[in-house]
Amino acid sequence: MSDTVPAGPAPKIDVVSSTSAVETARIAARGCDPVLQIGSRVEVVDRVETSWRKRMAGRDFTGLDIAEGEGVDVVADLCWPFERLDQAVDGRRFGLILCQHVLEHVRRPFEAAENVARLLAPAGTLYVAVPWVQAFHGYPDDFWRFSFRGLLELFPDLEPVDMYYSATGSGLDAAYKITVDGRIDVARTPFEIEGRLFETVYDQQDNIAMLRRQEQQPKLPIARRYLPALFVNLVFERR
Template identity: 45%
Template sequence: MAAGGATPGEPRPGELRPDELRPGELRPGELRIVGTSVAREIDLLLDRVAQSIGKRTPRVLQVGSRTLVADRNVRNWRKLVAKRFGPKARFIGLDLIEGANVDCVADICSDPRTLKGKLGEEPFDLAICCHVLEHTRHPARAARNIEQALRPGGLAYVTAAWSQAFHAAPDDYWRFSVRGLMLLFGRLEVASSFYSGGDVGLDVAYRIERDGRPELDPRAGAVEQGLFQLVLDHEDNRAVLARQATERLPVSRTYLPSLFVNLVGRRVSR
């Protein structure tokens, strides 16, 4: 008999066998869809920054920082960083055009030496690039510049459109999947990934995980398709189009919501 009265290999009273699960519990290796919010994920991001810098004051870069009147659902990153790390946190807002919340006018797709001359030599602890990449002419160049701007262990938070109507600001070129962002930011180790919605006032997000880690295998795309794609029959499709305030042309019965992919990556020490 083993200690506690159990025979060798048998669980003690109250323990589960390896092949047993409690109600609602997932088996190891199973996919899990986790409901969350962008606000919650940003809190977790800032927790990661705090852990990485210790007692040091963080240096933060926001790419595409200009505040527009139409931006009703855009977070004020400068205030978020100051609230979390205090007024001594060093924040630089970068944008193509001068305006509110812009400290440095430059193109993130510039030559690295030109960009470093604008931003300074000191690396950043956090780089924020939200709703910018789809508007850049050279997203791979932008991604490389963001990677190079980070110190080893520094974090990048990237949000890009996966499904969204055309919106020229000043133009609109690209759409990205999570796998696409991983290719662009190949020097970053993925710490987190999630999907978020686009409606004003609706802060919903979803992570797809396996064993508590982001599921990044392309085969998980079938899960994503089932979560976010809607296919209507012909009668329902006609009814939806008829209820629109302005004319819509019936080109498809398959619809996607405004959907954004979000990636948190850490620059590895190399």
Template identity: 45%
Template sequence: MVGTSTGREVELLLDRVAESIGRRRPRVLQVGARVSVADRNERNWRTLVGKRFGSRARFVGIDLVAGDNVDRTLDICSPPRMLKASLGGEAFDLVICCHVLEHTQSPVRAARNIESLLRPGGLAYVATPWSQAFHAAPDDYWRFSVRGLGLMFRRLEILSAFYSGGDVGLDVAYRVERDGRPDLEARGGAVEQGLFQIVLDHEDNRAILARQATERLPVSRTYLPTLFVNVVGRRRP
């Protein structure tokens, strides 16, 4: 287990982008770019990319709904020809897709499109919930594990994988590694299984429910925090 933070991992991601592009102008796509009140704990990727690469960076934000930070109203699950017509034929050096896949009706199609939008050697940063309350925006369909994302993004070499939380103001993350690389084998599951789950006895369970501001149904004595899985992958040639 390696302690880290999402902020630190984002810095490492941008370092990788800088290394991969050399002196070229980076082309960056953010999927699900619209700013909303619920995103108060989310990073402003356009600002981060601008600070790192300056005015030479070419940033495009897409979303299902028009709004702040959205350059194109576009569905990442659209047919590839529609994406190409809207975004142009030039591939991207970085595609950012945070907290979007759980809201898509076809996450596998979205994954294929993200891969196809990357240049060979281009990077993708994908963040999805493993444990989070239902949040319909416009709807909520899926939850993903690190290994599940690895199966979906078959054209990506997974360079980094880490877990992060969802509390405002708390930037703590953890990587599970073996020999300095993400441990994506089944043996790593034995480590991960007991990391975040809390199992309470009956009386402790009732005490927690009694302290809630609104009524909760006692359907379980097992609790999981809000937990996100994050992967950084590089498109294979």
């Protein structure tokens, strides 16, 4: 009699293509009130109908930023001692925290991330979006770039429940993730998405031809834009 256990069906692996607008709508729907947006000061990119505040009209919404301005209800620094930050938000804990395009501008991201996690209510949802590739942009300064693995290190006590790549995080640009049997695969997404969709590999002859054209036209720019933009987006829950 054999002790071999019959193998089950092979897992179904899918590259899921969506849009940032669809993904952020899902995030808004899954999170409970009260809602905290970190980095809420209205800039040019926020003057659209899909801004978080407009999207969540009628909900218990608080905007927090390091500086005063339109869209800011609480002025605070994520790297303050937690007691001071806690006092600034009146001791509230939030069912949904939105931290989009913020952590790259924070001098001490581990301290900031710990504070953000402490503001999250039991069973709360945290959405974090940060650049993996982006040109320097100082608001007021620019310090870091993050991978999915880096974000997981920043929030070790929270459970990742969704993740995707995107170009901006709020528009109609494409968003990509990997699912295995219909569930998000945290370990596989970064490797397979970058390998399947984002790598452009030239064979040797094409590469040589491109270099020769540059020798003949020394003023030919290597890129038309300074850098592409690619963001990593992670949704965490406190279980």
